[in-house]
Amino acid sequence: MDERDWDLWGPLVLCLMLGILLSVNAPPSQSLAVFTSVVVIISLGSLVVTVQAKLLGGRVSFFQGLCVLGYCVAPLNIAALVSTFVHLIYVRAPIAIAAWAWCVWASVNFLDGTKIEQQRILLAVYPLLLFYFTLAWMIIVQ
Amino acid sequence: MAYVSIESDDRMEEGPEGLQFQSFLGTDARAASNPTAAGGSSGFETEGAARKSSGFWTVEYYQPYFDVDTKTVLRRCYSTLIPTSRNYLSTHLTPAADLYGPFWTLTTLIFSLFVFSSLASSITAYLSDPAASSPTDPIEYDFSLLSIAVGIVYAYGLGVPVLLWLGLRYLGVGEWSVIEAVAVWGYGQFVWIPVAVLCVIPVPLVRWILCGIAFLISGFFLVANVYPILAAAEAKGVRLIIVILVLIHAGIALCFKVLFFSYYVKQIGIKDPIDAPIPAEPIASLATRFFDM
Numbered sequence: 001m002d003e004r005d006w007d008l009w010g011p012l013v014l015c016l017m018l019g020i021l022l023s024v025n026a027p028p029s030q031s032l033a034v035f036t037s038v039v040v041i042i043s044l045g046s047l048v049v050t051v052q053a054k055l056l057g058g059r060v061s062f063f064q065g066l067c068v069l070g071y072c073v074a075p076l077n078i079a080a081l082v083s084t085f086v087h088l089i090y091v092r093a094p095i096a097i098a099a100w101a102w103c104v105w106a107s108v109n110f111l112d113g114t115k116i117e118q119q120r121i122l123l124a125v126y127p128l129l130l131f132y133f134t135l136a137w138m139i140i141v142q
Numbered sequence: 143m144a145y146v147s148i149e150s151d152d153r154m155e156e157g158p159e160g161l162q163f164q165s166f167l168g169t170d171a172r173a174a175s176n177p178t179a180a181g182g183s184s185g186f187e188t189e190g191a192a193r194k195s196s197g198f199w200t201v202e203y204y205q206p207y208f209d210v211d212t213k214t215v216l217r218r219c220y221s222t223l224i225p226t227s228r229n230y231l232s233t234h235l236t237p238a239a240d241l242y243g244p245f246w247t248l249t250t251l252i253f254s255l256f257v258f259s260s261l262a263s264s265i266t267a268y269l270s271d272p273a274a275s276s277p278t279d280p281i282e283y284d285f286s287l288l289s290i291a292v293g294i295v296y297a298y299g300l301g302v303p304v305l306l307w308l309g310l311r312y313l314g315v316g317e318w319s320v321i322e323a324v325a326v327w328g329y330g331q332f333v334w335i336p337v338a339v340l341c342v343i344p345v346p347l348v349r350w351i352l353c354g355i356a357f358l359i360s361g362f363f364l365v366a367n368v369y370p371i372l373a374a375a376e377a378k379g380v381r382l383i384i385v386i387l388v389l390i391h392a393g394i395a396l397c398f399k400v401l402f403f404s405y406y407v408k409q410i411g412i413k414d415p416i417d418a419p420i421p422a423e424p425i426a427s428l429a430t431r432f433f434d435m
Contacts, residue, residue: 033285054201055208056242119211123242130246130253137257 006063011070014077015042018135021080025142038138045131046070053124058114069128072106075099076132080139092140100136104128207241207321215243218325219332222363229367239321244328248299251331252291254338259287259402262342269344290401295331298394303327306368306387315375330363334398341403349403357395361388 015038023035050065079099083092107128108121116124197203218240303323337356341349365384372381 030285037285051201052208052242055205057205057208117211119213122212123210123215126246130250134253141260 006061006067008063008067008070011042011046011067011073014070014073015039018042018073018077018080021077021084022138022142025084034138034142038135041131041134041138042070042073045134049127049131052127053111053114053116056116056120056124058111058116058124060111060114068110069107069131072103072110073132073135075102075106076135076139079136083139083142089140096136096139099139100132103132107132204241206238209238210240210242215240218243218329219247222329222332223359225359225362239319239325241321241324244299244324247328247332247335248295251299251334251338252288252295254335255291255295255398255402256288258338258342262344262403265342266344287401294394294397294401298390299327299331300324302387302390306383309383310371310380313375313377313380315372315377315380317374318371326364326367330360330367333359333363338402349399353395353399353403357392361391361395364388364391 019035019038019042022038023031026034046066046069049069050060050062053060053065054062076096076099079092079096082095086092104125108125111121111124111128303326304320307318307320307323333356337352340352343349364387368387369381369384372383375381
């Protein structure tokens with residue numbers, strides 16, 4: 001993706017879709033809270049991870065970081081879709097973990113391109129792990 | 143060898159932009175690969191200039207506080223577990239303290255408290271009544287626990303050191319920066335993360351022992367590193383602040399134990415004297431089942 005060619009439509013659609021999928025399956029009293037927390041987690045999480053990568057010396061533009069991290073949520077959407085129809089935890093958990101691994105792999109590829117030094121790359125990746133794992137956890141336990 | 147005497151007032155006013163030993167070995171490599179990095183600390187003057195020229199709302203202002211490598215952060219984390227790190231500030235937090243470690247340690251702590259507490263409650267629910275729950279039941283978790291965790295951990299890990307630093311500055315004591323204070327508190331809570339993982343074990347005595355160990359290790363770390371700062375004051379009364387800090391720390395340890403590590407449905411061993419505030423299933427019938435097994 002070109003450095004200047006970012007858009008936030010994709011991340012917005014993916015975020016809303018994930019929020020809707022998770023809140024539809026939640027108990028009615030909690031569905032609004034679940035939707036709110038998904039949107040908040042995705043927006044705040046992308047923000048924090050992007051700022052963290054910049055602080056560690058990565059050469060990433062702010063909105064491009066938000067854009068890529070938003071698009072990388074796509075595999076978790078697939079896992080949420082599967083979890084909507086399958087309620088067996090022995091199916092949900094491996095699929096969610098696989099989707100989590102896919103998300104992390106995709107965003108690490110992005111981070112590698114931001115020229116963070118090799119000895120710091122794990123510091124930049126770790127917030128990503130936490131961020132996507134939070135979402136994957138919400139998918140598993142819904 | 144002539145030493146220039148430095149006024150204590152001047153030293154107190156110096157933050158991270160003051161005289162500090164800067165290692166240029168890493169920065170040279172960085173400068174070679176990142177010639178146009180904005181605010182990159184490729185030298186002492188550049189760092190000072192970058193800090194002066196950018197406002198506190200820019201990313202470059204905070205970049206000096208994230209000038210660490212993975213190895214450094216990990217070393218700072220696990221050296222808090224060793225009870226002999228009295229001079230943590232001078233041996234490990236050189237040349238400057240960082241904000242990455244404390245912030246992410248606290249965030250990981252929130253995360254692990256919440257996740258493992260939910261896991262513990264579902265495990266105990268499953269263990270005590272395997273017939274009722276099935277693999278298709280979702281794990282029930284309490285969102286309010288998450289907000290409580292966020293509030294407590296950030297207030298203690300970030301608020302207390304900042305307040306302490308402000309108080310000490312007001313009293314004219316303490317030659318440490320607020321970043322070092324936050325770093326001591328943030329890294330000091332690292333021991334609670336493995337304890338949170340281990341507290342999934344549903345035996346009350348084990349959980350109390352684990353929490354006690356965590357309290358002692360992190361408490362010792364805090365006291366050993368904060369007391370020298372307090373002892374440098376002229377007024378002897380400042381040293382009593384350490385007692386208040388220990389009491390606050392004990393309160394936090396108790397909060398963690400009661401709020402997050404108290405899910406018992408089946409009693410194994412000695413009964414826990416403090417019950418969970420969030421109601422669990424009735425234990426009367428389950429206790430008889432346990433003794434009949």
